[in-house]
Amino acid sequence: MLLEASNASKTFRARRGGTSVDAVVNANLQARPGDFVAIVGESGSGKSTLARMLLGLIPATSGSVALDGTDLASMSKTQRIRYRRTVQAVLQDPAGSLNPRKTVGRIVGEVVRLHNIARGRDAVVDTVAETLELVGMVPAASFLGRFPHELSGGQRQRVLIARAIVLGPRIIVADEAVSALDASVKAGVLQLMDDLRRRLGVGYVFITHDLPVVKKVAEYVYVMKSGEIVEEGTKDQIFTAPEHPYTTTLLSAAPTLAASYGPPE
Numbered sequence: 001m002l003l004e005a006s007n008a009s010k011t012f013r014a015r016r017g018g019t020s021v022d023a024v025v026n027a028n029l030q031a032r033p034g035d036f037v038a039i040v041g042e043s044g045s046g047k048s049t050l051a052r053m054l055l056g057l058i059p060a061t062s063g064s065v066a067l068d069g070t071d072l073a074s075m076s077k078t079q080r081i082r083y084r085r086t087v088q089a090v091l092q093d094p095a096g097s098l099n100p101r102k103t104v105g106r107i108v109g110e111v112v113r114l115h116n117i118a119r120g121r122d123a124v125v126d127t128v129a130e131t132l133e134l135v136g137m138v139p140a141a142s143f144l145g146r147f148p149h150e151l152s153g154g155q156r157q158r159v160l161i162a163r164a165i166v167l168g169p170r171i172i173v174a175d176e177a178v179s180a181l182d183a184s185v186k187a188g189v190l191q192l193m194d195d196l197r198r199r200l201g202v203g204y205v206f207i208t209h210d211l212p213v214v215k216k217v218a219e220y221v222y223v224m225k226s227g228e229i230v231e232e233g234t235k236d237q238i239f240t241a242p243e244h245p246y247t248t249t250l251l252s253a254a255p256t257l258a259a260s261y262g263p264p265e
């Protein structure tokens with residue numbers, strides 16, 4: 001299975017009088033299940049726009065996003081629903097991804113019902129509980145009735161991951177999913193994501209401005225600047241022999257691994 005952006009571009013049209021923004025320009029990117037692909041770049045470089053295109057939330061202005069060669073733009077409604085399950089999002093919790101008025105059981109249970117993963121109250125609760133266990137929220141029963149504000153930041157992020165993996169995705173697009181977390185909590189959530197990769201074979205398109213995190217977890221890295229992917233390569237290539245001057249600048253401006261990720265064990 002291959003998720004692929006080919007010369008994908010996104011221009012946000014100007015409102016009357018303003019200028020239009022070329023948020024993403026001719027992006028080429030590939031991700032497969034089991035991959036840990038990162039997109040890095042400073043704020044405003046187009047990372048989230050590319051993420052939203054990969055998720056099918058906004059259409060490309062030109063070029064394409066395709067799964068196994070089928071262009072998102074040409075998919076039928078049924079194909080699109082399947083795509084939504086196959087390519088799931090994990091966003092940053094402070095972006096309001098969790099409804100404060102719903103319990104954890106309901107937040108995860110709703111997508112289980114919506115996508116017919118399980119039918120009937122007991123089966124839904126069982127599915128939700130199993131998934132909470134999978135993301136390290138144990139005992140699951142103690143979390144089902146809790147509201148987001150009764151959870152820690154790391155636990156809320158785990159709920160977001162649970163809500164994504166319960167659908168059995170093959171690829172998760174994670175946009176700044178750990179960026180707001182404290183160093184030790186961040187390490188725990190990254191470890192979970194890597195465990196899920198091994199156990200479920202899920203792949204990640206992991207978007208962050210946090211280079212030490214990329215150094216820790218990514219295998220392949222795309223570097224974005226002003227809407228363009230200016231460099232790509234294996235993590236080792238990017239960190240030890242960057243070719244683009246922008247990558248060098250990005251690396252030299254990055255905090256140390258210890259500062260961002262916590263001290264080594």
Ligand SMILES: Nc1ncnc2c1ncn2[C@@H]1O[C@H](COP(=O)(O)OP(=O)(O)O)[C@@H](O)[C@H]1O
Pocket residue numbers: 012021022023041042043044045046047048049050
């Ligand atoms: N809905 C939108 N309408 C207009 N401009 C947008 C919109 N979303 C993003 N942009 C612009 O596109 C550029 C890239 O933004 P974004 O993809 O959010 O970058 P990043 O995630 O790397 O910070 C920025 O200049 C931003 O202001």
Ligand SMILES: [Mg+2]
Pocket residue numbers: 047048049
């Ligand atoms: Mg962003």
